[in-house]
Amino acid sequence: ILNVEQSPQSLHVQEGDSTNFTCSFPSSNFYALHWYRWETAKSPEALFVMTLNGDEKKKGRISATLNTKEGYSYLYIKGSQPEDSATYLCAFLPGGYQKVTFGTGTKLQVIP
Protein backbone atom coordinates (compact mmCIF):
# COMPACT_ATOMS: atom_id res chain seq x y z
CA ILE A 1 0.00 0.00 0.00
CA LEU A 2 1.49 3.32 -1.07
CA ASN A 3 1.41 6.12 1.49
CA VAL A 4 0.31 9.44 0.04
CA GLU A 5 -0.31 12.05 2.69
CA GLN A 6 -1.60 15.57 2.46
CA SER A 7 -1.32 18.27 5.07
CA PRO A 8 -2.98 20.07 6.56
CA GLN A 9 -6.27 18.19 6.45
CA SER A 10 -8.19 21.48 6.43
CA LEU A 11 -7.37 25.13 6.32
CA HIS A 12 -9.28 28.38 6.85
CA VAL A 13 -7.76 31.55 5.43
CA GLN A 14 -8.96 35.11 4.97
CA GLU A 15 -9.60 36.43 1.49
CA GLY A 16 -6.38 37.87 0.11
CA ASP A 17 -4.09 35.62 2.14
CA SER A 18 -1.63 33.37 0.40
CA THR A 19 -1.49 29.75 1.43
CA ASN A 20 0.22 26.49 0.67
CA PHE A 21 -0.20 22.82 1.38
CA THR A 22 1.83 19.67 1.01
CA CYS A 23 1.56 16.29 -0.63
CA SER A 24 4.05 13.64 0.51
CA PHE A 25 4.62 10.48 -1.49
CA PRO A 26 7.15 7.64 -1.71
CA SER A 27 10.44 8.98 -3.07
CA SER A 28 11.28 5.78 -4.91
CA ASN A 29 9.79 4.64 -8.19
CA PHE A 30 8.20 7.97 -9.09
CA TYR A 31 6.35 8.34 -12.37
CA ALA A 32 3.99 11.32 -12.06
CA LEU A 33 2.05 13.43 -9.60
CA HIS A 34 -1.32 15.01 -10.32
CA TRP A 35 -3.04 17.85 -8.47
CA TYR A 36 -6.81 18.12 -8.62
CA ARG A 37 -9.30 20.69 -7.36
CA TRP A 38 -12.58 19.29 -6.06
CA GLU A 39 -15.44 21.65 -5.32
CA THR A 40 -18.36 20.47 -3.23
CA ALA A 41 -21.05 18.74 -5.29
CA LYS A 42 -18.82 18.70 -8.35
CA SER A 43 -16.22 16.27 -9.68
CA PRO A 44 -12.43 16.58 -9.40
CA GLU A 45 -10.82 18.85 -11.97
CA ALA A 46 -7.18 18.51 -12.99
CA LEU A 47 -4.88 21.38 -12.06
CA PHE A 48 -1.40 20.10 -12.81
CA VAL A 49 0.40 17.01 -14.05
CA MET A 50 3.98 16.95 -12.80
CA THR A 51 6.55 14.47 -14.02
CA LEU A 52 10.06 15.88 -13.55
CA ASN A 53 11.99 16.60 -10.39
CA GLY A 54 12.14 20.37 -9.95
CA ASP A 55 8.99 20.94 -12.04
CA GLU A 56 7.19 24.17 -11.31
CA LYS A 57 3.78 24.69 -12.84
CA LYS A 58 1.53 27.73 -12.69
CA LYS A 59 -2.09 28.42 -13.56
CA GLY A 60 -3.21 31.93 -12.64
CA ARG A 61 -2.77 32.39 -8.89
CA ILE A 62 -2.12 28.71 -8.28
CA SER A 63 1.30 27.11 -8.64
CA ALA A 64 2.93 23.84 -7.70
CA THR A 65 6.44 22.53 -7.19
CA LEU A 66 7.78 19.00 -7.19
CA ASN A 67 10.67 17.34 -5.38
CA THR A 68 10.82 13.68 -6.33
CA LYS A 69 14.08 13.00 -4.47
CA GLU A 70 12.54 13.81 -1.11
CA GLY A 71 8.99 12.86 -2.06
CA TYR A 72 6.92 16.00 -1.74
CA SER A 73 4.99 18.54 -3.76
CA TYR A 74 3.71 21.93 -2.66
CA LEU A 75 0.62 23.69 -3.95
CA TYR A 76 0.55 27.47 -3.50
CA ILE A 77 -2.38 29.81 -3.83
CA LYS A 78 -1.58 33.50 -3.98
CA GLY A 79 -4.18 36.03 -2.84
CA SER A 80 -6.87 33.45 -1.99
CA GLN A 81 -10.40 34.19 -3.15
CA PRO A 82 -13.68 32.67 -1.91
CA GLU A 83 -13.98 30.77 -5.20
CA ASP A 84 -10.76 28.95 -4.32
CA SER A 85 -12.66 27.15 -1.55
CA ALA A 86 -12.44 23.46 -2.43
CA THR A 87 -10.65 20.26 -1.55
CA TYR A 88 -7.26 19.95 -3.20
CA LEU A 89 -6.20 16.38 -3.97
CA CYS A 90 -2.87 15.01 -5.05
CA ALA A 91 -2.51 11.67 -6.83
CA PHE A 92 0.71 9.68 -7.03
CA LEU A 93 1.57 7.40 -9.93
CA PRO A 94 4.45 4.99 -9.40
CA GLY A 95 6.52 3.68 -12.26
CA GLY A 96 5.96 0.24 -13.71
CA TYR A 97 2.20 0.19 -13.33
CA GLN A 98 -0.66 2.62 -13.58
CA LYS A 99 -2.22 2.32 -10.14
CA VAL A 100 -3.09 5.79 -8.98
CA THR A 101 -3.05 6.53 -5.25
CA PHE A 102 -4.87 9.64 -4.09
CA GLY A 103 -4.18 11.54 -0.91
CA THR A 104 -7.14 12.34 1.34
CA GLY A 105 -7.01 15.99 0.36
CA THR A 106 -6.66 19.42 1.95
CA LYS A 107 -9.98 21.20 2.41
CA LEU A 108 -9.54 24.94 1.93
CA GLN A 109 -12.10 27.46 3.11
CA VAL A 110 -11.51 31.09 2.11
CA ILE A 111 -13.41 33.49 4.33
CA PRO A 112 -14.59 36.71 2.63
Add this chain to the structure above:
Amino acid sequence: DSGVTQTPKHLITATGQRVTLRCSPRSGDLSVYWYQQSLDQGLQFLIQYYNGEERAKGNILERFSAQQFPDLHSELNLSSLELGDSALYFCASSPLKIASNEQFFGPGTRLTVL
Protein backbone atom coordinates in the same frame (compact mmCIF):
# COMPACT_ATOMS: atom_id res chain seq x y z
CA ASP B 1 -18.56 20.11 -17.93
CA SER B 2 -15.70 17.66 -18.45
CA GLY B 3 -17.35 15.82 -21.34
CA VAL B 4 -17.48 12.57 -19.36
CA THR B 5 -20.98 11.34 -18.66
CA GLN B 6 -22.12 8.86 -16.04
CA THR B 7 -25.51 7.26 -15.52
CA PRO B 8 -27.44 6.97 -13.37
CA LYS B 9 -26.74 9.94 -11.11
CA HIS B 10 -28.26 8.24 -8.09
CA LEU B 11 -29.03 4.60 -7.39
CA ILE B 12 -30.74 3.12 -4.36
CA THR B 13 -30.84 -0.63 -4.00
CA ALA B 14 -30.90 -3.39 -1.42
CA THR B 15 -28.23 -5.68 -0.08
CA GLY B 16 -27.58 -8.72 -2.22
CA GLN B 17 -28.62 -6.98 -5.42
CA ARG B 18 -26.59 -6.30 -8.55
CA VAL B 19 -26.24 -2.95 -10.31
CA THR B 20 -24.51 -1.60 -13.41
CA LEU B 21 -22.97 1.85 -13.60
CA ARG B 22 -22.29 3.34 -16.99
CA CYS B 23 -19.64 5.77 -18.18
CA SER B 24 -19.10 7.47 -21.53
CA PRO B 25 -15.63 9.01 -21.91
CA ARG B 26 -14.83 12.29 -23.61
CA SER B 27 -14.87 12.11 -27.36
CA GLY B 28 -11.52 10.70 -28.50
CA ASP B 29 -10.39 9.47 -25.08
CA LEU B 30 -9.38 5.82 -25.09
CA SER B 31 -8.68 5.30 -21.37
CA VAL B 32 -11.35 4.94 -18.73
CA TYR B 33 -10.72 4.77 -14.99
CA TRP B 34 -13.13 3.85 -12.19
CA TYR B 35 -12.85 5.20 -8.65
CA GLN B 36 -14.79 4.70 -5.44
CA GLN B 37 -15.19 7.31 -2.76
CA SER B 38 -16.67 6.00 0.47
CA LEU B 39 -17.63 8.15 3.44
CA ASP B 40 -14.56 9.64 5.13
CA GLN B 41 -12.22 8.01 2.64
CA GLY B 42 -10.31 9.40 -0.27
CA LEU B 43 -10.68 8.34 -3.85
CA GLN B 44 -9.80 4.68 -4.28
CA PHE B 45 -8.66 3.55 -7.70
CA LEU B 46 -10.57 0.49 -8.87
CA ILE B 47 -9.60 -0.31 -12.44
CA GLN B 48 -8.43 1.16 -15.75
CA TYR B 49 -9.29 0.20 -19.30
CA TYR B 50 -7.58 1.30 -22.47
CA ASN B 51 -9.22 0.78 -25.84
CA GLY B 52 -11.22 -2.17 -24.59
CA GLU B 53 -8.48 -3.91 -22.62
CA GLU B 54 -7.85 -3.93 -18.89
CA ARG B 55 -4.65 -1.95 -18.14
CA ALA B 56 -4.39 -1.75 -14.38
CA LYS B 57 -6.23 -3.02 -11.36
CA GLY B 58 -6.47 -1.36 -8.00
CA ASN B 59 -8.53 -2.15 -4.92
CA ILE B 60 -11.39 -3.74 -6.79
CA LEU B 61 -13.36 -6.44 -4.99
CA GLU B 62 -14.01 -9.78 -6.65
CA ARG B 63 -17.75 -8.97 -6.52
CA PHE B 64 -17.07 -6.04 -8.83
CA SER B 65 -16.21 -6.26 -12.51
CA ALA B 66 -15.89 -3.83 -15.36
CA GLN B 67 -15.55 -3.78 -19.09
CA GLN B 68 -15.00 -1.31 -21.90
CA PHE B 69 -16.97 -1.77 -25.09
CA PRO B 70 -15.94 -1.17 -28.74
CA ASP B 71 -17.63 2.26 -28.65
CA LEU B 72 -15.36 2.98 -25.64
CA HIS B 73 -18.10 3.37 -23.08
CA SER B 74 -17.50 1.42 -19.89
CA GLU B 75 -19.66 -0.33 -17.36
CA LEU B 76 -18.91 -1.17 -13.74
CA ASN B 77 -20.89 -4.11 -12.41
CA LEU B 78 -21.35 -4.45 -8.66
CA SER B 79 -22.90 -7.67 -7.39
CA SER B 80 -23.93 -9.18 -4.03
CA LEU B 81 -24.08 -5.65 -2.75
CA GLU B 82 -23.29 -4.92 0.88
CA LEU B 83 -24.03 -1.86 3.00
CA GLY B 84 -20.36 -0.92 2.80
CA ASP B 85 -20.55 -0.60 -0.97
CA SER B 86 -22.54 2.61 -0.55
CA ALA B 87 -20.29 5.25 -2.08
CA LEU B 88 -19.79 7.75 -4.84
CA TYR B 89 -18.41 6.05 -7.93
CA PHE B 90 -16.49 8.19 -10.38
CA CYS B 91 -15.38 7.44 -13.87
CA ALA B 92 -12.59 9.43 -15.50
CA SER B 93 -11.12 9.40 -18.99
CA SER B 94 -7.87 10.43 -20.61
CA PRO B 95 -6.61 10.31 -24.18
CA LEU B 96 -3.76 7.86 -23.81
CA LYS B 97 -3.00 4.73 -21.88
CA ILE B 98 -0.30 6.33 -19.77
CA ALA B 99 -1.79 7.69 -16.58
CA SER B 100 0.60 10.65 -16.52
CA ASN B 101 -1.99 12.41 -18.62
CA GLU B 102 -4.56 14.42 -16.72
CA GLN B 103 -7.83 12.68 -16.18
CA PHE B 104 -11.24 14.19 -16.78
CA PHE B 105 -13.81 13.14 -14.22
CA GLY B 106 -17.49 12.49 -14.73
CA PRO B 107 -20.13 13.76 -12.28
CA GLY B 108 -20.25 10.47 -10.41
CA THR B 109 -22.94 7.95 -9.49
CA ARG B 110 -24.06 7.91 -5.88
CA LEU B 111 -24.92 4.37 -4.84
CA THR B 112 -26.90 3.77 -1.68
CA VAL B 113 -27.30 0.19 -0.47
CA LEU B 114 -30.07 -0.26 2.10
